[in-house]
Amino acid sequence: MKPLFAVLLACCLGCCALPGGARAAEATEAIAAGAQAAGASRQLLVMLRLPPPHYRPDSSYGGGYADDGTRAARRRQATELAAAYGLKLVDDWPMPAIGIDCFVMEDPGSAPLARVLDALGGDPRVAWAQAVNDYRGLDGAGGRGGDPLLPLQPAAHAWRLAELHRASTGRKVMVAVIDSGVDATHPDLAGQVALRQNFVDTVADAAESHGTAVAGIIAARAGNGLGIAGVAPQARLMALRACWEIARQETRCNSFTLGKALHFAVINDARVINLSLGGPPDRLLQALIETALARGIAVVGAVDPERADGGFPAAYPGVIAVTASGDRRFLPAGALQAPGADIPATLPGARWGMVSGSSYAAAQVVGLAALLVELRPAPPSPWRRAFVTAARTSLVAQAGGARQEQAGSIDACATIARAAGACVCLCPSTAATTAELLH
Template sequence: MMGSEILEKINVPLRVKIKPGRVTISENLLIPVRVLERVLAKNQTEFIYIREFSSISCKETVIIQIKITGEAEADFRIQRMELFFNNRQAKIIVPRNFKDLKAYAEIRFTGSGLFRGYWEVDGRILSYVQYYLVGPTIQVFVSPEIPSLPTFSTGVHIVRFVVENPKPGFELPSILYFVLPEETPKTLSIKLLSPSDNSSYFEIPQTFTWEPLSNSFIYLIQFYENPEGSPIFSAYTRNASYNIPEEIAYKYFKPGNRYFWRVDGFDKEGRLLGESAVWSFNLKEEQSFVPEEIIVVFEEEKFSPEKSRKLMERYHLEELRTYSLKTLPLHLIIFHTKEDVLSLVKLLSEEPDIFLSQPNFIFHTAMDPLVPYQTIYNVFDLKEIHQAYRGKGIKVAIIDTGIDVGHEDLKDRIKFFTNFINKEPYKSEIHGTAVAGILAASINNLGIIGVAPEAELFSLRACRAISPNSHIGECYSESIILALDEALHQKVKIINMSFGGSKKDPLISKIIDKGSSQGVIFVAPIKNKNTFPASHPSVIAVGGVDEHGNPFPSKEIISNAQILIPAVKLLTTFPNNHYNFLSGPSLASAAVSGFIALILEKNSILPSQFFVKTYPIDLCILEKEIFRVFNCSFHPL
């Protein structure tokens, strides 16, 4: 209330605590913004809140006086502090007995009050600071000239600005300066290696590497949002590489931002030996479709170049690429547009001659590098099954990034390979090669053995690695549609699609329907709860478990899986005749595609369990029923 005017009535539940001889009633009061606006509109800053408590035996009224204040009238509080040296960075190198070294503490605060603190160097108090601050504003404190920051002792020194009043609600930062002996030679240059400068990723690169520096005892790697500011994270390592812990990656690095990094090397006495240039990398936000591109589909018999020309004139489109599908009587055109893609899709869908219009959706592969090991080969006792069945003669299409067709464990399995990524040649990449190894690596006494080591693989490159050494692939509606069309044209029996996206693609769905009606089996991993194409009714949705049988990556994500299979710590093929341990739903999908190849070699058709989506298939029971193998040790929780 304000005076006699009721601003608003609030009816919220109360919390009641009952103890012997005492009852405590409390509530959390959230004042609506509209109430504050009504008060301020009348040039007032004060109002009251009245709460009436009533029961059979008593009635109480509580009145609370409320005052609206600005930041200047708010509690005296430190919001943020940044420390830096003369060079505006959190690190500086100076010669011995350098006289002009200064440290700065930039403090953002609210309210007003007596500020108390002190400068500290290497744990020793340098000087006290006491100042009455009137906010809200930013105050910069400078380290004193007398006594100055000591530079007579060589090595590393740590500076802190300790706040005693008001007590900050965050951990106080610290900065470093390095004092060099007068006879120290000029620092050397450290060459950064990876990730490459100004590269882009959908997730933080796991490993940062540089060329080792002779006589370097330890390295300091620092990450920045602004190369002129303080680092957001830094770490020491004795190796010429650093792996960012997962919890650090999630805490400090966010999609849509650019980050900078640099490395310094030191000897055993803490003397700086070398420093690197500053490199950057970008964390991209995951886009659901290709910007400025739209797919328009005509029925082949209704298409003509004249209709395409009229569309371009009417909607200001530019034709980029055009295709006629081999397995459906459809003609695709990829157009470039400057208009809003989703709005244009809606407009084009109303055109009478257009069969379908949609964005060029983006899909991603999903896999994580790991070092411990577990193998599907032993868990499912594949050695016993391979005595009679190896997937011989079963054609399997892998729609993925490029498979290394010359790999010693894969070259005899590859029957066909081609590329559908626009303006790129076919190339060997990590994700597709890893999927192929799990599915069908040959028995040749050289490396690993796949689930179906005599299956015939068709490598259809519809995804591209987001960087040369990345296991993450990016795929597009356009390339996936063309790859599916080619797979059906090649009359494959199984199509492994180890990718997923958040949007249902209508044209991909139609091609899957077409293939399913011809008896083709589609397999895809569940990447999140509504992953497409795993969510399509004709696709076998695969979920993963870890080495202990627990859901991977989570119970919620794999709740819609038709089949569960180990998805972590699996040894598989890498390009250039290499091998590595990987995890991810993509590998689970590949393993299931391999199992299906073994089943089809024996029975020609799949058991009905594969087409029921109400509960996951028990692979051990399936092995016993089909192959009479009894040593399966896979037991998901």
Template sequence: MTLARLFLMMFFSLTMATTGQAQHAEAEDWRLADADQISSDKYLILTVALADRARLSAVTDGIETTFGVPLTAEWPLQSIDVHCLVFDATDVTDVDALMRSMRQDVRIETVQRMQSFEVSAHSYTDTLFPLQWSLDRMDVVEAHAVSTGRGVTIGVVDTAIDQAHADLARQLQDTRDFVAASSAHSAETHGTAIAAVIAADATNGSGIVGVAPDAMLIGLRACWEEDGQPGRCSSFSLARALNFAILNQVAVINLSVGGRFDPLLEDLVLAALNAGIVVVAASGETQEKVFPAAIPGVIAAAGLKSNGIPAPMIDVISAAPGNRHRYVSGSSISAAHVSGVVALLLAARTDLTTFEVTQALQDAVVTSGTAMPMLNACAVLRAVTNTTMSCAQS
């Protein structure tokens, strides 16, 4: 163990013992790598016990020697009390056999391949038409008479949010980059759009209005944009972002991503739910819910009621990097709308449990005329606050 690492571990322990959890809790400065450079499934994620911090270095070195694979990155996930190790198995002929051997090692708790996830959306570049039909369809303006989300913090796990955008500068409480190990990325399209749907500033006299315009956002960059695609994420980057959100006790986590089942991420999502955090995820673009929306307790957001809580997902206007706006579509956008409504709920009723929030949303899905069923923000607020507010669409 290096003296630098020992010093960091002692400093972290003393800080937590004397001050409790900081406003934004940090983990030790362990070895990191750019997440987009270790996203192949030839990289393996292992977890080991976090309790005996003094032995972590020896355990890590021992695993590296025993199995002949180099350590690429490591990071403590204090929220589930494990230390996460990423090993490079690119040169291993039979990765599955290696994983079977690793699972027999008493030092190792779990072993899995690095998984990839995609953000569930696509964008259009049509000329901006300043009409937020989604707010009208969900009776959001009427709901703002009771709540605007003030005091609720939402962790947006996504690509990088444009911190300088006029619709978001006031709402962004903090941003963290769990993709780039060296320097933070400035702005990306998908995360900026999701953040603005949730909480775009309603007081700046320009741009758009968010579903919960007075909610506060923490941008947690766990995904990156490449080759013209909306965004890609990995088990490692998503795990670190979720760990940060749990440690800092955000009220809501928005996960507008989807992919195959991932046991490490499931553990973290369940830890978030057990901590009383409301988790909203995009259900995907098919009839079956994708992971992590399929985890019991997670609020799945979709375009159709049969696949989750229905919310607008087609041609929704939102913010884009460079102080611009554009139309976006996909169940990612549905998730952003639902996260915004959850913030309205929690601001109005701080005592609501995750189960009660889910039930309230389900009860507030209404049909207007011949239109498809849709979540109604006004109906939700009216029910949970026992007010006599008039809702146009219900």
């Protein structure tokens, strides 16, 4: 093992010597300007129903809607609706998984949008209409970046990752990271990203901090002599950019961009979906999450400690809600706790850094879910039951002293052992010693 000072020095140099630093600063300013412009618009979503799918019993049937023959008719209908209500048609995205075509429209006026939404909701041509809600990544410290990387990975100790990886590495499990842009060229993510898709049309595409950090925590390469090891180092990532970063690395998303990414993840066979973000309840996103859950997909959401119910999507039934261990600001009933402070993570530009917040606690649970999928491809129902947790707050003995374990804290060893049907961490020879310590 390298001396601690040498590791810290190398990490600091890696964080400070940023390739193309001036260009990165210019790109950040451009992204911020674009996000502010996008946020100033008065947009809403209008849903038109798709026709039921027509099954063709031959080898060419794929269940798709790309050439269903009605797309042009729906577009004409949307144009008519926009003209009738004084709106401008901006964009659309078919979502056959939930049977709707989602049209983005803009109100150029200044009257409350609620009036237009009420009128559209009563139009028989419209399935429903809603506002375009805003969401944010749930970092610690208001979304600002952390300190230079320290050679400490909390899950490596609390969850005993090295022992878990003897049983499962998440091999070939497809994980959808719905977030800001992922740096697929990062040396710890090289070869880990199966595909990268951008669903944000109004803000320039970029490799961004929040999405890159989340991706690395889930699936950074292990044993490559660099940086960190992901919780599921052999999982495959769908890097779906539905969010963008603005000033001070704050991460923002909206209903339409998230809806497009969620629909893509559902129809392209993601097994686990990461949603390290929070905001208000949203009918479109709820419909897509329900469809994902009905297909056995694990959907993991980060708890927003500033919202009484934990925020959306974390508080939505069936979503695996995750909060950072030790965060006593708010703990929703049934939420899981995972390490969420001072997490070493991948950052754009071949860098690593420290991050904190429930976004990153959720990312670790996503990785653990991928380990479970490899061991037992048939999903549990509900998914939350797959995780073994502490039932109450207690003191637990461990090497180096006792630690406090809160209700809802994940016992990763027990979780993987139950799925594997075999001992993973505490085997019979050590279980007796541990029992003596606890008493």
